[in-house]
Amino acid sequence: MRPIIQTKKQKSGQKIFLVFALFLILLFSVSPNSFRAVSSLFNMAAAPFWNAADSFSGSMPVLRSRASLSKENESLRQQIDVLARNLKGYDFAAQENLELKKLFGGKKDGGVFAGILARPGRLPFDTFLLDIGGESGIKNGELALADQNIALGKIIETYTYSAKIKAFSSSGEVTDAFLGPNNIPIELKGAGGGVYTAELPRELDVKEGDAAVLPGSGGFILAYVESKEENLTDSFQKLYLRNPVNIFQLKYAQIIPHLSANEQ
């Protein structure tokens, strides 16, 4: 056994690389504008690759056998018949939904729908990558929703054709909310993976299943209380809350302007 011997030239090469790498990290950490320019460039360059992967995954069934395609065709025809019957009821429900929205107001109609290119599991730190960007009119600070009324996170970076969401449940993120039927003001601390923790005085009555909602109009739900930890010697109770949607399986998000998201 003998160690690898490094020449002087190799050592100085390593030093130059180390200085260059540290300079790069420092420069982009202290200068958000430089980072934004580079990030925008990289995102623009990567967008065709992401879109290609998206369309490739959509064209995968072409590679399947004729028998399985024929079987699927038959099953899809049956589904179309069922859906056509259901659609008659849907028109009525959609009309009613629109009327209710007009009556109660508050939420901006529709917002912008975005497909999720990458989600937590593939990406670290509870971030999402969207397939739309500034071109579709979305801006930094806007609120991202899942299933119409579940507050997911906010837009942190917008590029021309893509955007990034940071979930409120991202580790270390602190979000103000109201908890339960008595609207107890609470600070939710992100614990990652769609989970939050919070602390409240023990005297306050909190039940499992109580909802934490985002302040402001809309009543967007952040999470539900899953469990609580109480200790007789502690004057606080520790709450564990979870986002009602599985953030690891989300395919779409709705982006709307919202005051709370901008303020945080």
Place this chain on the structure above:
Amino acid sequence: MNSNNRLIRARIIADIALFFIVLYAPWWLVGIAVIAGVSYFKNFYEAFFAGFLFDTLYGASIAGLHGFRFVFSSAFLLFIFAADFIKTKVRI
């Protein structure tokens, strides 16, 4: 000379693979690929650039780290030098 050429070819293939892993694979697979690259090749500086690309495309400022966002770049940079230091001390 022949083995040197083979090593360069392997390194180019590894670089291309690493680029596509950053674009399409989960973050932990990027970590595994970097560990493999740094272990196999000498001075695998590409690992830092892979981390930088990953941080730029998908990273976010981390509240727990005072808003620092270059987590993967820094970790890979540290790993490159730690691995090279260990390689100079031992050889299997």
